[in-house]
Amino acid sequence: MVVGLTFTTLTFVLFLVLVFAAHWSARGRVGQNLVVLVASYAFYGWWDARFCWLLLGSSLLDFVVARAIGRADARPELAGRRRALVGISVVANLGLLGLFKYFDFFVDSFAVVLTSLGVEANLPTLRLILPVGISFYTFQTLGYTIDVYRGDAKPSASLLDYLAYVSFFPQLVAGPIERARNLLPQLERARQFDEVEAREGGRQILWGFAKKIILADHLGSFVELIYATSGTVHASGPVLAVATVGFALQIYCDFSAYSDIAVGTAKLFGVRLMRNFAYPYFSRSVDEFWRRWHISLSTWFRDYVYVPLGGSQHGPSRLWLSLMVTFTLSGLWHGANWTFVIWGALNGLLVGLAIRLGRSTRTGPSDPIPALRGWLGLRTLGQMVATFTLICVTWVFFRASDLAQALGILARIVVDLPRADAWAELAHHQEFLAAFGPLVLAFVVVEWRSRAELHGLAHVARWPRALRWLVYTTILWTTIYLMPDDPGAFIYFQF
Amino acid sequence: MRRFLAQLLAFVAIQAGILALVWQGCPRDANHYMAATLDKHARLAALDSARLIFVGGSSMGFGLDSRAFVERDLELAPVNMGLSAQLGLDFMLAEVGGGLRAGDVVVVAPETQLFWTGSTNDALWAVLEYRPASVGCLSATNARELSDQGLHFLARKLRCALHRVALDDELANEYRRDGFDELGDFVGHRGQPRKLEAPADRPWPRPAELDFEPALASLREFADTCARVHARCYLAWCPTRRQRFEASRELFAALEGRLRELELPMIESASEAVFVDEDFYDRGPHLTGAAAARRSERLAERLASLLSR
Numbered sequence: 001m002v003v004g005l006t007f008t009t010l011t012f013v014l015f016l017v018l019v020f021a022a023h024w025s026a027r028g029r030v031g032q033n034l035v036v037l038v039a040s041y042a043f044y045g046w047w048d049a050r051f052c053w054l055l056l057g058s059s060l061l062d063f064v065v066a067r068a069i070g071r072a073d074a075r076p077e078l079a080g081r082r083r084a085l086v087g088i089s090v091v092a093n094l095g096l097l098g099l100f101k102y103f104d105f106f107v108d109s110f111a112v113v114l115t116s117l118g119v120e121a122n123l124p125t126l127r128l129i130l131p132v133g134i135s136f137y138t139f140q141t142l143g144y145t146i147d148v149y150r151g152d153a154k155p156s157a158s159l160l161d162y163l164a165y166v167s168f169f170p171q172l173v174a175g176p177i178e179r180a181r182n183l184l185p186q187l188e189r190a191r192q193f194d195e196v197e198a199r200e201g202g203r204q205i206l207w208g209f210a211k212k213i214i215l216a217d218h219l220g221s222f223v224e225l226i227y228a229t230s231g232t233v234h235a236s237g238p239v240l241a242v243a244t245v246g247f248a249l250q251i252y253c254d255f256s257a258y259s260d261i262a263v264g265t266a267k268l269f270g271v272r273l274m275r276n277f278a279y280p281y282f283s284r285s286v287d288e289f290w291r292r293w294h295i296s297l298s299t300w301f302r303d304y305v306y307v308p309l310g311g312s313q314h315g316p317s318r319l320w321l322s323l324m325v326t327f328t329l330s331g332l333w334h335g336a337n338w339t340f341v342i343w344g345a346l347n348g349l350l351v352g353l354a355i356r357l358g359r360s361t362r363t364g365p366s367d368p369i370p371a372l373r374g375w376l377g378l379r380t381l382g383q384m385v386a387t388f389t390l391i392c393v394t395w396v397f398f399r400a401s402d403l404a405q406a407l408g409i410l411a412r413i414v415v416d417l418p419r420a421d422a423w424a425e426l427a428h429h430q431e432f433l434a435a436f437g438p439l440v441l442a443f444v445v446v447e448w449r450s451r452a453e454l455h456g457l458a459h460v461a462r463w464p465r466a467l468r469w470l471v472y473t474t475i476l477w478t479t480i481y482l483m484p485d486d487p488g489a490f491i492y493f494q495f
Numbered sequence: 496m497r498r499f500l501a502q503l504l505a506f507v508a509i510q511a512g513i514l515a516l517v518w519q520g521c522p523r524d525a526n527h528y529m530a531a532t533l534d535k536h537a538r539l540a541a542l543d544s545a546r547l548i549f550v551g552g553s554s555m556g557f558g559l560d561s562r563a564f565v566e567r568d569l570e571l572a573p574v575n576m577g578l579s580a581q582l583g584l585d586f587m588l589a590e591v592g593g594g595l596r597a598g599d600v601v602v603v604a605p606e607t608q609l610f611w612t613g614s615t616n617d618a619l620w621a622v623l624e625y626r627p628a629s630v631g632c633l634s635a636t637n638a639r640e641l642s643d644q645g646l647h648f649l650a651r652k653l654r655c656a657l658h659r660v661a662l663d664d665e666l667a668n669e670y671r672r673d674g675f676d677e678l679g680d681f682v683g684h685r686g687q688p689r690k691l692e693a694p695a696d697r698p699w700p701r702p703a704e705l706d707f708e709p710a711l712a713s714l715r716e717f718a719d720t721c722a723r724v725h726a727r728c729y730l731a732w733c734p735t736r737r738q739r740f741e742a743s744r745e746l747f748a749a750l751e752g753r754l755r756e757l758e759l760p761m762i763e764s765a766s767e768a769v770f771v772d773e774d775f776y777d778r779g780p781h782l783t784g785a786a787a788a789r790r791s792e793r794l795a796e797r798l799a800s801l802l803s804r
Contacts, residue, residue, distance in 0.1 A: 010645030024496065031636035046639075127703050195499045202503075226699070469506060477513065481657070485616045 003004055004132060004173070006490070007261045008212055015043070016265065019169075023269055029190040033164040036187070040167035044133070049175075051131040058096060059166040062141040063159060063234040065089045066148040070155035082149060093138040099394035100128050101135065105336030123215070127316040133173030135333055139300055141166055144180040146304055153180040158204040161187045161267035170265040174258050176276040176296035191270030200461065201267025206472060208260030210479045214220050215436075215443060216254035216491075217484050222432050223247045227399055233408040236425040237416020240409050242433070247399045248392050249440060251491055252281065255294065258490045278365035279451050285349040285384035288392055295365050297333070316356065321354075324348045339406060343397040348392055369451045422456070422459070514649070523624060530579055530625040531672040535679045539591070541573050543680025545598035547571035547798075550587050552580025552606045553681070554733045557781035561678040563791035570580060571600055575679030580606035583614030583640065584710050588717045589632035597725040600802065602762065602794070604719070604731035606780060610750055611639045611705040614640040620648035636709075684776045685784030692778040698742070702749035711753060718758040729801070730754055731794065732759045732768035734780050740769045762797045 005012055019039040026032045045052045069085050073079035104125045114121040147153035156162035226235050226243035259276035266273045278290035291296050309322040321489045324345060331344015343401050354360045402408035416422035450456045459466055549555050555577025565572045572602035576591060584605045591601060619641045623629055674683025677802055740747060747765040774786035782790060
């Protein structure tokens with residue numbers, strides 16, 4: 001009946017105040033990490049206290065495994081044992097994920113195959129509740145043991161520090177998926193309060209709060225209306241196209257808002273989390289998009305799947321294999337549904353084509369997004385629009401409830417776009433479009449102007465205080481004013 | 496840290512000032528729909544004789560004509576506590592559970608989604624604004640829901656205040672406290688033409704995806720309370736549109752099966768609470784006056800038969 005401790009509730013605000021006070025009142029690393037640990041398990045237990053045991057079990061296993069790998073490090077004759085240990089971690093973490101997230105999916109899919117072959121199958125399913133955040137923290141702990149195995153991270157000497165690292169509440173349920181080498185050292189020392197960082201954290205939280213409530217939730221209601229009916233398409237092509245663009249913006253505002261609030265919250269505790277979004281919709285190619293979107297997951301798959309498979313170092317066929325496996329697995333990570341698998345594979349295909357056709361921009365998340373000046377600027381804009389369009393096509397598979405609906409939507413868009421009467425159907429949604437069209441446009445302008453900053457409100461830090469506070473107050477009350485009665489949960493909670 | 500906290504407090508003080516203005520801009524409205532909770536509780540407390548208490552959300556408020564039970568001469572004074580589904584099942588049960596007396600008869604007909612959801616929107620805040628004493632009806636779950644709903648309540652207050660400032664007018668709303676009669680039935684819509692609105696029916700999940708256990712536990716506890724104080728308690732169903740029922744047959748069957756395991760006799764089956772579109776007043780599960788009268792006749796007859804045994 002009670003949902004979790006969602007970032008956009010008064011409960012979270014009260015929780016944050018309490019934890020902030022306790023954290024900075026605590027003495028030294030041990031005191032601070034104890035506060036973080038208790039707060040994080042309380043935060044996670046808010047969804048379902050039983051899941052805390054799962055989190056603890058998964059954490060303990062990887063702590064023990066990493067320590068054992070560390071002990072075997074200096075002895076070459078124990079290389080086999082180290083491999084076996086990391087294998088245990090991989091099997092246990094993926095097994096946990098497989099059991100809770102994928103078991104029923106594969107059983108159901110197998111049953112469909114059997115039925116299509118004329119074999120009546122009554123296979124057992126588990127119908128387990130998916131523990132929130134399981135995809136995130138299993139990947140985080142798995143990354144830790146692999147890093148220790150590779151020598152990229154040292155095994156943590158303190159169970160308390162390690163448990164705080166795995167469960168750190170701002171990023172526990174929807175990332176960023178942190179690497180041990182970034183987050184763990186920060187928890188292995190006492191944090192000092194940094195006023196500038198704390199202010200910046202507050203700004204980032206406010207920006208995330210506004211994005212989620214003002215844009216993501218309202219766009220979500222519109223998208224839900226158009227995409228709602230499973231397996232069927234009941235809107236015209238232009239309406240579906242607008243809804244798909246709406247979904248592209250919804251998922252960005254939703255997930256980047258979560259990341260902003262997570263990163264901002266961590267800053268209040270003197271912790272720097274990795275950046276998760278770097279204005280992905282201003283990318284000039286699909287591969288650049290994937291370097292700017294959900295960076296913590298993209299780099300995770302790059303480091304632990306793509307590169308070990310050979311990546312781009314062993315010729316075109318290995319490149320294609322690496323890309324397709326990586327992106328298909330990434331799709332499957334998002335959800336146990338064939339729509340996600342196809343979404344992942346489609347992105348792999350587009351990234352592969354971009355690389356093979358020389359359309360890859362080789363631009364990283366921290367590289368500047370070019371200005372749009374002169375003819376070159378027009379070309380850049382064209383590349384951005386083309387990339388965004390391709391990404392929107394892939395979002396159809398991500399958002400649709402099943403393949404039939406996804407294909408139906410794409411077909412309807414293609415067929416209807418030239419038809420004037422199909423465009424007329426947009427008038428049914430004019431109230432929503434008139435209200436939120438300008439807001440979306442304003443948001444894109446703000447994002448564009450902030451593209452050299454970490455988030456849309458970062459540049460406000462340089463303004464005079466009176467103006468700053470006016471901006472914060474306006475954003476805060478506008479967000480509260482527009483808070484929907486039935487706000488949607490963060491999309492990535494379901495993964 | 497000290498400077499940061501001082502500036503943070505200054506900022507919070509400004510927001511508190513704005514909040515005070517918002518509060519002033521949207522004072523309590525004596526005729527607010529939720530203010531009807533005062534009348535319902537007043538009647539519940541004032542009756543000396545055995546009572547016939549109806550528990551549910553707005554579907555109970557709109558969908559019952561208590562006169563049918565008076566006419567049956569059951570020697571029970573009806574009190575329709577039905578107000579809003581958004582209050583959640585726990586709160587609805589707690590509102591009456593504490594004050595039950597020997598001889599009372601209770602009919603519980605929660606909105607179907609309350610078997611797997613809790614309180615939503617800002618309903619708990621809204622009802623507490625008018626009847627702070629209802630804080631005693633909050634369960635631990637409700638307390639968490641109340642906290643979650645805080646910003647929604649603030650949002651509603653802000654919208655109300657700005658509307659008043661901009662238009663010097665109250666938000667148009669026909670669902671008002673004075674729409675309820677002295678028995679607690681909502682009668683403001685009786686005789687009014689039906690609203691031609693699409694039903695507010697979001698698809699429901701499959702029963703395997705739902706957890707009925709918290710709601711069943713609340714009902715079990717309520718049944719125990721009834722038994723302890725020698726009150727008789729029964730279950731009924733929320734009026735359901737035919738197409739909704741057809742689309743969710745599996746869910747209704749699963750739920751009915753679980754409910755029949757309780758120590759709460761059912762005075763109607765799920766299929767008996769199915770109505771055609773024309774029987775509904777608006778997009779919610781709100782019966783028209785005529786349909787409410789028909790339904791009440793049937794329930795009164797069934798209840799009379801059960802009580803005479």
